[in-house]
């Protein structure tokens with residue numbers, strides 16, 4: 052089969068590789084029908100994620116058709132259409148029982164990270180019963196592939212952890228795929244205002260089309276001053292960090308109102324300047340964490356009910372074997388006006 056293989060920092064190729072086989076009785080082999088490229092793949096390629104070994108097939112988002120299952124798989128059979136979770140987890144260990152799937156005692160593997168991923172014609176899915184979701188016959192797979200990672204991330208770590216409520220003023224810093232997924236899923240809870248902050252005017256304009264009520268360009272204006280002015284000096288009820296740099300975490304600390312909530316989604320990779328005294332005096336709650344994908348089935352229902360359309364984020368489409376070209380586009384997302392790039396087998 053063909054797969055997109057990482058060969059160390061800065062190097063990748065679309066190459067022939069052995070088709071995966073069943074290793075454990077709980078495994079499934081899935082023929083990939085749709086996959087995407089995520090910002091995390093670019094971080095791996097830059098060498099920012101040293102635990103990813105040379106030879107690894109990248110990619111952790113996808114849909115497909117079950118090709119084979121081990122004897123221990125009970126929920127799926129060959130021919131079933133499936134949505135692939137970015138995390139594979141046993142579903143039975145103490146952490147899985149708390150739905151902390153990224154911390155599974157026998158897994159917690161992120162596809163395309165510690166095990167081979169979805170940017171390939173076939174992928175092995177460990178703990179298939181808990182790591183795949185059935186796809187309704189009439190589902191739009193372009194929408195569903197957004198539920199492998201970015202939608203549950205924005206929803207769980209941004210909206211649910213941040214406890215967005217009706218009437219709230221919510222600020223989201225970062226209008227990338229994760230920030231956009233946060234913007235779309237925050238609307239389930241009818242916040243009164245949804246302020247989007249980014250540096251890219253085109254992404255801000257897209258955020259307006261997706262329901263942002265106020266736009267702040269942090270490149271051309273003082274984001275904190277503008278948000279304080281927009282909120283009459285009070286600040287926002289919930290500030291959601293979806294970039295992953297110290298400066299945007301700091302903005303989130305400074306714009307949150309007394310009794311408010313900071314939900315950190317971004318992966319910082321290094322420490323940030325935590326203003327604990329300010330958070331203490333303002334009774335602020337700070338939450339953060341890894342996506343679990345426990346909400347993927349709920350999101351699937353909302354998509355099928357027509358309450359949200361994640362396919363809105365898809366700006367570019369390629370055949371799977373054009374993935375090298377797709378990486379070029381995604382790596383130059385601002386110039387190419389790309390949000391999500393879909394690969395179809």
Ligand code: NAD
Pocket residue numbers: 089090091200201204208224225226227228229230248249250251254269293294295296298299315316317318319340341342
């Ligand atoms: P992205 O890089 O595609 O988008 C980030 C956006 O932030 C861009 O639109 C960029 O213009 C904007 N930005 C950059 N610097 C800024 C600044 N100073 N002020 C305002 N805006 C700024 O990233 P993404 O794929 O959308 O992911 C967002 C973050 O979420 C990343 O840190 C990613 O690693 C993280 N993430 C976390 C989890 C989790 O489990 N918590 C899961 C997936 C992704």
Ligand code: ZN
Pocket residue numbers: 140141142143144145146147148154155156157158
């Ligand atoms: Zn487990």
